[in-house]
Amino acid sequence: MSGNTVPYDRLLAAHTEAQSFYRQQLLTSPVAQGPCHYLAQRRLAHVLAPDSIWQAGYAPARWTDLADHLTHLGFGEGELLSAGLVCRSRRGGVIDHFRARIMLPQRDEAGHVVGFIGRAAPGAPVDVPKYLNTPQTPIYHKRQVLFGLHDQRRALAVGGRLVLVEGPLDVLAIAAATTAEDPATAVAPCGTALTREHVELLTRCVPDDLDIIVAYDNDQSGRQATVATYELLIESTHPNQTLVAASLPRGTDPAELLQVHGPAALRSALTGQTLHPLAEQAIDASLEPWVPVLDGIDGRVAAVKAVAPLIAKLPEADVAHQVVRLAGRVNLAPVTVGIAVTDALTSHPGRGSRVSRVSHQPATPAQVLSPQARASPRLEI
Numbered sequence: 001m002s003g004n005t006v007p008y009d010r011l012l013a014a015h016t017e018a019q020s021f022y023r024q025q026l027l028t029s030p031v032a033q034g035p036c037h038y039l040a041q042r043r044l045a046h047v048l049a050p051d052s053i054w055q056a057g058y059a060p061a062r063w064t065d066l067a068d069h070l071t072h073l074g075f076g077e078g079e080l081l082s083a084g085l086v087c088r089s090r091r092g093g094v095i096d097h098f099r100a101r102i103m104l105p106q107r108d109e110a111g112h113v114v115g116f117i118g119r120a121a122p123g124a125p126v127d128v129p130k131y132l133n134t135p136q137t138p139i140y141h142k143r144q145v146l147f148g149l150h151d152q153r154r155a156l157a158v159g160g161r162l163v164l165v166e167g168p169l170d171v172l173a174i175a176a177a178t179t180a181e182d183p184a185t186a187v188a189p190c191g192t193a194l195t196r197e198h199v200e201l202l203t204r205c206v207p208d209d210l211d212i213i214v215a216y217d218n219d220q221s222g223r224q225a226t227v228a229t230y231e232l233l234i235e236s237t238h239p240n241q242t243l244v245a246a247s248l249p250r251g252t253d254p255a256e257l258l259q260v261h262g263p264a265a266l267r268s269a270l271t272g273q274t275l276h277p278l279a280e281q282a283i284d285a286s287l288e289p290w291v292p293v294l295d296g297i298d299g300r301v302a303a304v305k306a307v308a309p310l311i312a313k314l315p316e317a318d319v320a321h322q323v324v325r326l327a328g329r330v331n332l333a334p335v336t337v338g339i340a341v342t343d344a345l346t347s348h349p350g351r352g353s354r355v356s357r358v359s360h361q362p363a364t365p366a367q368v369l370s371p372q373a374r375a376s377p378r379l380e381i
Helices: 008-028 030-041 065-072 077-083 153-157 168-177 196-205 220-236 254-261 263-269 278-293 297-312 316-330 334-344 365-369 371-375
Strands: 057-059 086-088 094-096 101-107 113-120 131-133 161-164 184-187 211-214 243-246 275-277
Touching: 008 030, 008 057, 008 065, 008 077, 008 101, 008 113, 030 057, 030 101, 065 077, 065 094, 077 086, 077 094, 113 168, 168 184, 168 254, 168 263, 196 220, 211 220, 211 278, 220 243, 220 278, 220 297, 243 278, 254 263, 275 278, 278 297, 278 316, 297 316, 297 334, 316 334
Parallel strands: 161 184, 161 211, 211 243
Antiparallel strands: 057 101, 086 094, 101 113, 113 131, 243 275
16 A cells, blocks of 8 residues: 555544554653653653643554554554654664654644654663654655644733744743733744744744744754744734744753743743844844954955845844844944945835845855955955
C-alpha cells in the first residue's frame, strides 16, 4: 500500500492511537520516570496533569513498541509508513520513528493530531538530535502547522498577547508562567523557521487586535530569525496589531529563563519596559554584522544600504523615527539614511508594502573589509 493510496482518515486514526499510546506510557510506565522528572525539573510539570491540554507522551526506547501496538489494532505496514510513525530499518523491516523521546502532538486547525515533535530523553547520547519531527506526510506539512495554536485556541479568543517562540518547550514554559490577569499565549514553528503559510494561519486564527511579541532565543540565529519574522509580519498582520520583541538575557530562551529564574522572571521579560518595537530589534540585528566596518565611511554607507529595506517596509508614520535612529547608530546625517530608504521604497509605501526592487546590490561586510574595497572609490548613495 503506497503513501498515495492510504485514506486520509486512516492516517488520522493511526495518529490518534499513537498519541494515546505515548500518553499512557508517560503517565503509567516505569520507563518514563526519567522524562517525568526532567519535565518537573524544567518547571513543566503541568503537562503531566491528566487533564492537560498538551497531552504530552513518551516514546519507549525499544525498537518496535508503537509499531507492535498499532499492528495489533489492525493498522498495516503501509499505513504506518505513510503516516510517518515508522520507518524502514537497514534490514528491511519497520521500526518506530520515535524512540526514547518525550512526545508532543502537533494538531491541525481542526484539532486532529497530524504529527509529533519528539524531544530526546534526558541522558541521550550527544550525537542524538535534541528534536525529531514527523517527516512530511499526506496529512503533515511542517510549514503549515504551529505548535500550540489549536491547543490554546480558547486562550487566544479571550485576548492577551500572542508570543512567537522558537521551540515547543518555550511554548510550554510560557503556558506555565502566564496568569489570568496578564495572559500570554505562545506558539512555535517546529522543524522550520516561520513561513508565510504560518503567518496566514495566524491571520485566520488570531484576533486582529491581539498584540504580537517575538521572543526568540537571544543568540545569533535567534536574532537572524527576528529579521525574517519582522519582514513576514509587517507585510501580513493587521494594522491594529502591535509588533514588539522581548529582550531575553543573552544566550537564553524562554524555557531556560523559566527553569533558572522562575515564572516571575519570564512574565517580566514579556511585559512593560523590557519590550521594544519589533522593527528596532530587527534593524539592530540586521546592523550587527556591520559593526566591524562602521569606523569607515564606506562601511557606514554600505550598512545603511543593507538595512534601509527594513525601514522601507514600516508604516509611513514610523519611518522618520527609525531613519533618525539608524542615522545615530551609524553616525551619518539623517538625510543620507533617508535617501537610502526612499531608494528602497516601492510605489506603495507603508505597512503591507513589499520591497520588490532595490536599485543596487548592497555590499557585504566582508566586501567592505577586502583590500579591493579599501582601494576603490567610496560608496555613494
